[in-house]
Amino acid sequence: MSLRVTAIGPGATIQDGGRHGLLRFGVTPAGPMDWVAMRTANLALGNEAEAAAVEIPGGGLTVTCEERPVTVAFAGGDFSWKREGEPLPPAARVTLRPGGVLTAKAGARGSFAYLAVRGGVDVPEVMGSRSTHMRSSLGGMNGRMLAAGDLLVPAQLSGPASAEGAVEAPWLANHFEPVRELTLIRAVAGPQDDYFGSEALAIFFGEPFVLTPAADRMAYKFAGPRIAHVRDFNIVTDGVALGAVQIAGDGQPIVQMADRAPTGGYAKIAHVARADIGRLAQLRPGESCRFARVGVDEARAALLALEDDVFATDSTIRPLTRSPTTESLLATNLIGGVTDGTTPDERF
Amino acid sequence: MSLAARFLPAGESALSVEFGATIDPVSEARVLALDTALAARPIPGVLETVPTYRALMVHFDPRIWSVAALAQEIDKVDVNYLQAATSITWHIPACYDPPYSEDLAEAAGILGLAPEKVAELHAGAEYRVVMYGFAPGFVFLSGLPLALTLSRRQTPRAPAPPGALTIAGGQALIASVAMPTGWYMLGRTPARTFDLARDPVFPLGVGDIVRFERIDPARFATLEAEAQAGRPVMRETP
Numbered sequence: 076m077s078l079r080v081t082a083i084g085p086g087a088t089i090q091d092g093g094r095h096g097l098l099r100f101g102v103t104p105a106g107p108m109d110w111v112a113m114r115t116a117n118l119a120l121g122n123e124a125e126a127a128a129v130e131i132p133g134g135g136l137t138v139t140c141e142e143r144p145v146t147v148a149f150a151g152g153d154f155s156w157k158r159e160g161e162p163l164p165p166a167a168r169v170t171l172r173p174g175g176v177l178t179a180k181a182g183a184r185g186s187f188a189y190l191a192v193r194g195g196v197d198v199p200e201v202m203g204s205r206s207t208h209m210r211s212s213l214g215g216m217n218g219r220m221l222a223a224g225d226l227l228v229p230a231q232l233s234g235p236a237s238a239e240g241a242v243e244a245p246w247l248a249n250h251f252e253p254v255r256e257l258t259l260i261r262a263v264a265g266p267q268d269d270y271f272g273s274e275a276l277a278i279f280f281g282e283p284f285v286l287t288p289a290a291d292r293m294a295y296k297f298a299g300p301r302i303a304h305v306r307d308f309n310i311v312t313d314g315v316a317l318g319a320v321q322i323a324g325d326g327q328p329i330v331q332m333a334d335r336a337p338t339g340g341y342a343k344i345a346h347v348a349r350a351d352i353g354r355l356a357q358l359r360p361g362e363s364c365r366f367a368r369v370g371v372d373e374a375r376a377a378l379l380a381l382e383d384d385v386f387a388t389d390s391t392i393r394p395l396t397r398s399p400t401t402e403s404l405l406a407t408n409l410i411g412g413v414t415d416g417t418t419p420d421e422r423f
Numbered sequence: 424m425s426l427a428a429r430f431l432p433a434g435e436s437a438l439s440v441e442f443g444a445t446i447d448p449v450s451e452a453r454v455l456a457l458d459t460a461l462a463a464r465p466i467p468g469v470l471e472t473v474p475t476y477r478a479l480m481v482h483f484d485p486r487i488w489s490v491a492a493l494a495q496e497i498d499k500v501d502v503n504y505l506q507a508a509t510s511i512t513w514h515i516p517a518c519y520d521p522p523y524s525e526d527l528a529e530a531a532g533i534l535g536l537a538p539e540k541v542a543e544l545h546a547g548a549e550y551r552v553v554m555y556g557f558a559p560g561f562v563f564l565s566g567l568p569l570a571l572t573l574s575r576r577q578t579p580r581a582p583a584p585p586g587a588l589t590i591a592g593g594q595a596l597i598a599s600v601a602m603p604t605g606w607y608m609l610g611r612t613p614a615r616t617f618d619l620a621r622d623p624v625f626p627l628g629v630g631d632i633v634r635f636e637r638i639d640p641a642r643f644a645t646l647e648a649e650a651q652a653g654r655p656v657m658r659e660t661p
Contacts, residue, residue, distance in 0.1 A: 098473045098482070100617075100625040101555035101599075202624065211559055211600065213619075266431030266439045311446055312556060314473040314480025316437035337473055338556040346434030349485075371490045375435040378485055 077141050078171070078192065078227040082178075084134010086292075089196050089215035090333075092125030094204035098314070098337035105206035105214065106333050108187050108292060109353035111246060111385060112151035116191035118388035119148035119168045119242045126195030127205035127215075129227065131188045133181040133359075138190070138227065140171035145229060146193040146236035147171065150247060152185015152357050166242035167395060185250070185357040197230040208334060210293070240392035246384050250354050257283055258364040260355050261348040262320065263371045267310060270342040271322070275302045279320075279344055280368040284328060288360045292334040295355065297364075301326035308342055315339040318347035318355075320366075328366075330355060348374035350381045426457065426502065430494035436485045438493055441478040446593070450477035451553055451565055452504060455630045460502045466493075474629045475554045476565075513627060514658040515597075515614050517546060517588055517635040518643040523611035525583070530590065530607040533573050542637075544568045545588065545609050550595060550633040555625075560599025560617025562627055567595040575605035586612045588635070597633075613647035614657045621653060 090113065093106025107113035107130055114124040129136070135154070149156060150166035157178045158169060165188075171177055179188055198205050198215055207215025216225055268276060284299035308324045315321075319331040321341035330347055331339070333356075347355055348369060358364060369377075429441040440457060443450035458474045461481075468487030473480040483493055519527060519542035531538040550564035572593040580603065583589060587598040589606035596606070599617040612635070616627055627633070638646065646656045 096471050097559075097625075098471055098480075099555060099629060100559060101557060101561050102559045201619070213559075263432055263434055266433050266441070311444065311475070311477050312554070313441075313475045313478040314433065314437070314439060316433040316480065316482065318434050336557060338475055338554065343433070346432070346437075349434060349436055371432045371435050375485045375489055378435055382486075 077229065078138040078145055078147070078177075079141050080136060080221055080223055080225040080227065081139050081176075082137040083221055083223055084132060084136065085220065086132040086134065087136055087221045088130050088207035088209065089127050089198055089205060089221070090130045090207060091127040091195070091205045093206050093333070094202055094208070094214065097202055101337060102202065103208050103211065103334055103336060104317075105204070105208040105292075107189065108333050108356035109151060109189070111250070111353040111381065112187065113189040113191070114385050115150040115166065115242060115244050115247060115388050116148045116189045117195070118386065119150070119166075119240075119392060120146065120191055120193045121237065121389070122191060122193065122195055124386070126191065126230075127198060128189045128191040128196060129221065131179055131190060133186060135178065135180040136190070136221075137176060137178045138171075140173055140175040140177075141226075142173055144173065144236075145171050147177070147190060148242065149179065149188055149190045150242055150244065151188030153182040154185065154188040155180045155182045164241040164395075166244055166247055167240065168237060168242060168392060169239050169395070170236055184359075186359055187356060192227060192229040193236055194230040197228045210334065239395040241395050242388065243391040243393055244385075244388055245391065246381060250357060258354060258358060258362070259367050260351045260364045261369045261374060261377065262318075262345040262351075262366045263348060263369060263374050264345050265343070267342040268344055270304050270306045270308075270310070271302065271344055272305045275304070276344070278302055279328065280366055283363045283365050285363045286358045286360050290358075290360055292332055294332055294335065295330045295358070297328045297330070299327065302328065302344065304342065306342075309340055310342050312338050312340040315343070316346060318349060318352050319343045320345045320347065332356065348377060350374065350377035426453075426498055426500070428453070428457075428498075430490075430497070432490045433480065435490065436483060438481045438483065438490055438497075439478050440481060440497060443477040446476045446565070448565075451551075453502075454479045456502045456504045457497075457500065458629065460500050461497075464500070466496055469493075473554075475556075510661055511628070512632040512634060512660050514634050514636050514660065515612050516638045516642070516646055516656060517610050517612045518638050518640055519546065519610035520640050523640065523643065524609060525587075526580070526607040527609050530573060530609060534571065536570065541571065541609060544571055545590070545595070546635045546637050552627050552629050552631045552633060554629060558600050558602060560615075560625060562597040562599075562616050562633075564595040564597070564633055567593060569593075571595075573607065576607070579603040579605045583608045584611065586614065588612060611643070613643050613650050615650055618653075626657065626659075
């Protein structure tokens with residue numbers, strides 16, 4: 076009872092909630108790039124919110140079910156998911172039969188999708204976490220990215236698997252702005268905002284910034300108008316939290332992501348609100364965002380509200396239907412007749 | 424009681440308690456003292472703390488604390504600035520001879536000192552573990568003699584091996600994994616500051632004292648084999 080990876084792009088890793096409590100020893104926390112999508116996939120299965128799952132970058136993956144049926148859930152960027160060639164919604168809970176094949180390919184938007192298995196992926200804990208940190212070769216599948224041939228074994232299961240369903244999770248739809256609109260990312264000023272003048276702060280919290288190709292699990296580098304320091308851009312090394320926005324000597328923002336080092340020596344103008352860090356992670360190089368200044372209490376309220384939403388994932392699961400064809404649409408009209416336009420049609 | 428520190432938000436889930444803007448003994452002592460006080464009497468909802476030269480970063484659960492409420496709570500903590508954080512001293516073997524003294528002659532040239540003098544100064548000093556950084560087990564030390572102050576390289580050198588004893592910018596560190604570095608490698612220790620197979624994985628605590636004990640290359644080889652076999656090569660005294 077397991078999933079065999081039969082094809083996979085570069086950079087796919089096993090991640091759980093991250094390696095915590097060891098920042099003081101220089102240990103990178105790792106964990107998911109988009110915690111919202113990873114938790115949604117886990118909670119759709121009744122897993123712990125931060126059970127170990129597969130993080131899939133744009134290269135996609137194909138898995139084949141071996142021996143006994145495996146129930147999985149996936150969520151994240153607007154990826155194209157198929158089972159035996161049949162399209163599935165971008166977020167769903169499905170059961171694979173032995174020999175069944177599930178594929179994920181990057182779609183129009185988003186950089187990461189998550190594949191969770193019921194019970195979580197069973198790999199050994201390293202210093203209290205199953206998260207992969209490739210740079211220090213720790214955790215996950217022997218500290219490395221997943222490769223074709225790897226076996227994903229679910230941890231122990233109990234009770235019957237839930238029925239298949241589409242995960243509507245409206246917060247995932249909110250993850251992506253319409254293509255022509257700029258993604259708005261909320262951020263809290265500090266702790267070194269006093270290293271910058273009011274003009275520089277107005278540029279950071281006002282002008283659009285485009286994500287450069289220098290974007291990986293460690294950090295996202297943006298390009299835009301120069302953000303000038305009024306003091307030295309070097310500070311005495313201090314702690315670095317998730318979402319820290321460092322301004323290096325070239326005046327361009329670098330956002331510290333899941334694989335950040337726990338400390339750093341560049342001045343930090345702001346921190347991306349944790350409620351928006353997953354949305355930021357889903358940007359692709361070439362896409363732009365604007366950083367909207369919020370107070371620290373507003374960022375906290377947004378985070379708690381989003382966490383509460385995500386914990387209600389199960390209540391947003393609807394029966395899975397085949398994707399509509401002309402034939403099925405005609406059949407629907409014959410049976411349901413004309414709708415009044417206000418009744419939600421749960422089938423699509 | 425007030426800490427005379429700046430409480431700066433690092434997002435909604437972390438707080439930087441900043442005691443100063445420079446590397447100085449007063450800030451260092453205050454960071455250690457607050458870290459020790461928070462370890463002795465943990466505040467519920469504080470997830471972990473990260474000491475650095477002049478600030479203590481506090482990561483916390485935003486479900487339990489707002490930045491302002493936690494700052495008030497930390498400001499009330501009874502901190503004893505006079506008591507040392509720890510009294511443990513680590514005696515760490517160190518070799519300053521070829522092939523382990525990769526950059527000793529180069530650094531000595533920049534400093535205008537004889538290589539043997541540089542090794543003697545580095546080995547003779549008493550250090551304190553101030554923080555970890557870069558990667559698991561990279562130990563940053565304070566206490567480097569002023570005579571060994573030199574700038575970082577313009578461009579990083581080839582990776583220095585695990586156990587490299589390096590200096591730059593008035594700081595000293597013990598490397599744990601091979602990594603390109605802008606620092607100068609004076610010598611090397613066979614001891615491991617990070618070993619997943621050992622309990623504890625990271626024996627050196629922030630605040631501990633470090634002294635180096637000079638060994639020759641033959642002894643290095645012996646101790647390296649010992650470390651490989653999982654036997655301790657660092658000595659600990661109270």
